[in-house]
Amino acid sequence: MPDSGESNWLRNMFRKHRKAFSYLEHLIVLHALLKPGWKLADVVSFVARLHLKTKTSTNVVQEMGQTRLEDYRSRWLDALEKQGTKLARLNGYGDLYASLYRYDRNWLIEINQGHRIPLPRHQPKVSWRKRDVDTVKALIALRNEGECSLDAPRFSKNWYLNQLKHRAAIEKHLELLPLCSLFFDRYCESIFEYQVRRISRVVVKAVLAGDVLKRWQVLKLSGLSEERLTEEAKNFLKELLGI
Structure with missing residues (x-):
């Protein structure tokens, strides 16, 4: 056996503990303590027949x-x-509670059940209703400001969020902000809409300058390509612009 200062699984196994040991360590102990020819099934069957004694509470009142x-x-x-x-x-x-719990536990538990006072709930620091209204007003102002601009970046959900003061809080608690959620669902610009706006910007400038552009020139000036073009944008070029 190792010295008393060293850790040893065999010594620890026979102490009162809550540690878990390997099944191999248990088999080694059983092999050392039981007679030759023992079977694991017999050990399990014997343990299953044991009945644990229930603890009886003493008459603590006396x-x-x-x-x-x-x-x-x-x-x-x-x-x-x-x-x-x-x-x-x-x-x-x-x-006082500890003494009663030790010496008169049943009475203490029973009497406590009828005297529970619910603790006051913490009031939320943020009025989400007010924040919802204020934020959607700011979003509408952003939309109105850039609605007629053909040169603006894509008005995506991320773009709108980046313009807000409390971006992280808004994005994390959208379920508490129904007006903002409705705004994003209705007014965020899709990829198709953004491509059409980019194409329109190039075509408007060409018309004002009196230029006639071919399809590949429109795509190049718009920063687009045939591979990236959506089906809706292709139809826009073909049916409305005739190119």
């Missing part, structure tokens, strides 16, 4: 003394009336 017990009960009831179960235990009556 051990403590009836007079002292009545005094403890009276003081605890007074504390419950003033503060409730949890606050009484935390605010100066912890030792």
Whole structure:
């Protein structure tokens, strides 16, 4: 056996503990303690037939003394009336609670059930209704400001969020902001709409300058390509612009 200062699984196994040991270590111990030819099935069957003794509670009222017990009960009831179960235990009556729990547990548990005072809930620091209204007003102002601009970047959800003061809070709590969610669903620009706007910008400039552009020139000036073009944008070029 190793020295007492060293850790040893065999010594630890026979101490009162909550550690888990390998099945191989258990087999080694069984092989050392049982007779030759033992079978694991016999060991399991033997253990299954054992009946654990249930712990019986002692008559703690007599051990403590009836007079002292009545005094403890009276003081605890007074504390419950003033503060409730949890606050009484935390605010100066912890030792009284511990004594009753040790010597008169059944009475303590029963009496505490009827004196629970629900703790006040913390009021939310943010009025999400107000934030929803204020934010959607800011979003509408952003949309109105850039609605007629052909040169603006894509008005995506991320673009709108990046313009807001509380971007992270808005994005994380959209389920609490129904007006903002409705705005994003209705007014965020899709890829098709953005491509059409980019094409329109190039065509408008060409018309004002009196130029006639071919299809590949429109795509190049728009920063697009045939591969990236959506079907809706292709139809826009073909049917509305004739190219």
